[in-house]
Amino acid sequence: xxxxRLLKVLCAAEAAGELDEPTTSKRRYWVxxxxxxxxxxxxxxxxxxxxxxxPEKFFEYYRMSVRSFDELLAKIRQHLTKxxxxxxxxxxxxxxLTVTIR
Numbered sequence: 238x239x240x241x242r243l244l245k246v247l248c249a250a251e252a253a254g255e256l257d258e259p260t261t262s263k264r265r266y267w268v269x270x271x272x273x274x275x276x277x278x279x280x281x282x283x284x285x286x287x288x289x290x291x292p293e294k295f296f297e298y299y300r301m302s303v304r305s306f307d308e309l310l311a312k313i314r315q316h317l318t319k320x321x322x323x324x325x326x327x328x329x330x331x332x333x334l335t336v337t338i339r
Contacts, residue, residue, distance in 0.1 A: 267324075268325065276326060281331075281332055281335070285331060285335070289303055298339075299335075299338055299339075300338070301338075306334075309334070310330060310331065310334055313330075313334070314330045317330035317333045317334060318330050
């Protein structure tokens with residue numbers, strides 16, 4: 238590669254920001270305060286329990302029947318279930334599927 242061509246490539250890389258030093262961001266929270274009390278509030282559990290009582294609303298929200306949701310959840314539950322650790326309690330398979338569908 239000629240010196241002029243190398244200089245052009247370096248100039249283009251610099252202009253695109255490719256030669257900038259990578260920035261390291263410090264994590265402010267392990268769990269954001271908005272999510273820290275998620276288990277205490279049980280918002281999803283209340284919502285999920287209530288919407289299952291109203292099949293027409295369940296269908297509007299999930300675009301499938303309660304039965305279809307339960308069948309789908311039964312088929313993929315093992316893939317959605319995460320291990321409970323000392324650091325955190327994972328989201329339930331119902332929450333994970335709801336987030337995916339919505």
